[in-house]
Amino acid sequence: MTAGSERALEQLYSRYFAKLCGYAMHAFGVADPRDIVQDVFLKIIRNPKSFRAEYRFNTWIYTLVSNQCKNEYKTKINRARLQEQILFETQTFQQHTGLDAAGIQRQLNIAWRELSEKEKSIYLLKYEHQFSTKEISEILNIPEGSVKSGLFHTLRKISQYLHAFTH
Secondary structure, eight states: OOHHHHHHHHHHHHHHHHHHHHHHHHHHOOSOTHHHHHHHHHHHHHOGGGOOTTSOHHHHHHHHHHHHHHHHHHHHHHHHHHHHHHHHHHHHHHHHHOOOHHHHHHHHHHHHHHSOHHHHHHHIIIIISOOOHHHHHHHHTSOHHHHHHHHHHHHHHHHHHHHHHHO
């Protein structure tokens, strides 16, 4: 990125950041929209050629924020659904085995907080969104081997938190 393009990006950021945060908060009910808007600017930095000259910049960037908010909402809903499903399955399993479902859920929550963003991304893309190893590799721009080892280490970390319930 050249010095001129950095200055231009800084100007766009200072001109649009607060407005975009307000838009995300009011239009989509996002409590803290800063991360969403920052993610949009990161996408612009990573792929500046995604802007098409036939669009006005402000229309384009508001569309990006809108799409990002919708994606975040879908992810939040999917995560909540997944947690409910895990809780239901855990409670059902507990009824049949006498295990402590609440204890398992607590351990899963602790394990989730301990995972890195990369581990969480790999896990969610694989098990929540059902992407293949190759697709995850392309999405995250990492080698397939890194995806496979990431899955292995993530599952191993999670299983360590559940070890007490398996013995």
